[in-house]
Amino acid sequence: MKKRFYFPALTAFPVSIFLLIGCQQRSSQSADGDGDPRFEGAISQPLVSHSYTADPSAHVFEGKIYVYPSHDIDAGTPENDNGDHFDMRDYHVFSMDSVGGEVTDHGVALKLEDIPWAGRQLWAPDAAHKNGKYYFYFPAKDKQDIFRIGVATSDKPTGPFAAEPEPIQGSFSMDPTVFTDTDSTSYLYFGGIWGGQLQRWASGEYDPQGSSTDLENDSLPALTPKVARLTDDMLQFAEAVRDVLILDENGQPLLTGDHDRRFFEGSWMHKYKDNYYLSYSTGDTHQLVYAIGDNPYGPFTYQGVIMTPVIGWTTHHSIVEHGGKWWLFYHDTQLSGGKTHLRNIKVTELQYDNDGRIRTINPYRNADPI
Template sequence: MSSEPLVTHIFTADPSAHVFNGRIYVYPSHDIATPIQDNDNGDQYAMTDYHVLSMDAVGSPVTDHGVVLSLEDVPWAGKQLWAPDAAEKNGKFYLFFPARDTEGVFRIGVAVGDKPEGPFKPEEKPIEGSYSIDPASFVDEDGEAYLYFGGIWGGQLQCWTTGKFDKEAYTNMEAQSGPALLPRVAKLSSDMLSFTSPPTELEILDPVTKKPLDSSDHDRRFFEAAWMHKYNGKYYFSYSTGDTHYLAYAVGDSPVGPFTYGGKILEPVQGWTTHHSIVEHDGRWWLFHHDTSMSGKNHLRCVKVREIFYDKEGKIVLTPE
């Protein structure tokens, strides 16, 4: 079973967990109360800042380091600081975050800090060539860094099928048949502030047919909440299926794919959204995720954590063999 909420004094969601200097740091969204009614556009998720949480180990006291970045600090952003992530490289710490620009289009920004708990100073403009939501950073063992992102419906990924933002595609949400919309990946520059080339699609294949998952396959297709981790030399790309509320994963031999669907990690939890991260600490693997058990409202969530395991074939399981 999942734990009690990591913290209860604020509402938190979309936890991105990392181990820096032996300590677990969690970079969540900071949910706030709003009178806006739930809608597919996601307007009710009106977050305006980020906190950083940290702990010596799962189960130990959690420190809230307070606000490390606010909407008003970001020159290009108009509203909605959604799910962030962080990375360490070059002795610096990088906070990647999505926000709507002043025209209502989601972009991805980056802010830089000297410590994992921030504070973070944002760049003046979003990352050139970035779009949509849910950035997830991954620094491989060879030092190469990648950014994964994308989210359909309110996350606007369906608006970018031509490479340019198509506002007319916004209300379509997603196609009812044909290949599913795919997450994006881009290699990051050595300074972590830009893409070295335009983002490409991250292919997710059916394990039997070896063909891309179909957009009608809502139990398995990508919706949002990208995450990447590595286990036993394999790359594990995990994500949310959105409207069916599963956390699922796919496995590949390269950080840029292709990936083969591997199964579900977590069944639906209380609340509409599900978003997670996976991290190893002291030889044990942990799944950080969220639900709405603290509020009963979709936009007021709480972060939780539970241990995960791998079977002999490398599949992710919730109970050890």
């Protein structure tokens, strides 16, 4: 099997101001992407152009869209397969009244030095609202260089957020996403292989000498995302972590070698017409795909592709309803001209067929993204 290079999905850079979606005025950071023919057919333009942003988790709070991305910086960290060059150090929160309106950068919401247990690498986050408070979930490597998931709280959706002194007990890996069901029960989904370290937990315990990835074991069931119900205070797991099983059309678990459909990272959960949609990145084949189940735990049956590959290697997304439409938030590397660790968030409309299937989106009408 050919070697597959992986650079995990994750974060961006400071400066606060108002920005217009599809802004045509490029900052110095955006110059590298100007005139790049690969982006000429892009179906949407960067939401933020004054800094690099990635992994957008979008939510509607009190009728307004809030986006919680990671914050890419050019830290000068050498590039490698474990993603050490994704050396993000803080988070910003962005908001807009509606898609197409002004985008506001609310400044630094949380930074590395204010997280007592964290050592480095603030990767893709998420947020939730409950009990009159806002909760911000984030992965970071602890002082032993093991990814854990932390939580921080605020009275405002924009922060600043105050981190709990310790990570969530029993948490590991990366890419946390919170789903709150119609009965007000909240669940945390997480996990990502390779640089995200999920494969090091295959035995139930952390194995620092474990396989660098499971991508070579083609005939075995693929590693799955994880899920746990959250406590009422949203600060801990209320139960043991469970596997999120993803099945093929014959009811069999997707295999490791099924690179076009298997889970890799970046899971997201949303509900549409009483069905639960688990979406995620296939990682080394760079697609956003989805599977459907009848409850938050699954199992979920694979359905198809949401979005074909973006330029920039990694793919990470969120799906939210607002203004009577559904929206897909995602990222590519238009501003940096294709540099994998300097990304920009985007948004486009998501549409369903009458039977609930999601229509596949090509992010570039006139260009080959590979």
